[in-house]
Amino acid sequence: MITITVDTSQLDRKLADIPAALARAQRVALLEIGNVVKKHAREAIKNPHLRPSTWKPRKKKYKHPPLLKTTNMWNSINSKVTGPDTVVVGTPHAYALYHQHGTKHMPARPFFPIDESGQLMPMVMDQITHKVQKAYKSELDKLGG
Secondary structure, eight states: OOOOOOOOHHHHHHHHHHHHHHHHHHHHHHHHHHHHHHHHHHHHHHOGGGSSSOOOOOSSOOSSOTTOSSSHHHHHOEEEEEETTEEEEEOSOTHHHHHHHOOSSSOOOOOSSBOTTSOBOHHHHHHHHHHHHHHHHHHHHHHTO
16 A cells, blocks of 8 residues: 655645735735826826827917916826725816816816726726736745746
């Protein structure tokens, strides 16, 4: 008679660590998603090439470009993880909505990286995908693959 004993204790420990590792990866991924969207929105205020659509020119000449007379809007863009699978990116200024979508008295000046159909711009999605993959890979690597 042959007796074979398989010690699975090391594997069991690694398997037990997976839920915590996935939760850590998800938290890091959400933080990174917020940072990507926040950074893109801030940069789009200054860089026309990053905007989801072209801003109509102003009728009058102004000293400052739109949204930059003060830096209130630019500085107020923030991100916050609000739950295990949610990150919110925005600004506390109500007038940001008017700039993003326009009003009957003002053309839209969108700076958040969302197209007309409500989807994130492809370049932002690519950055997010990369950051999320990196977050999960980092945690899985810590477990030993």
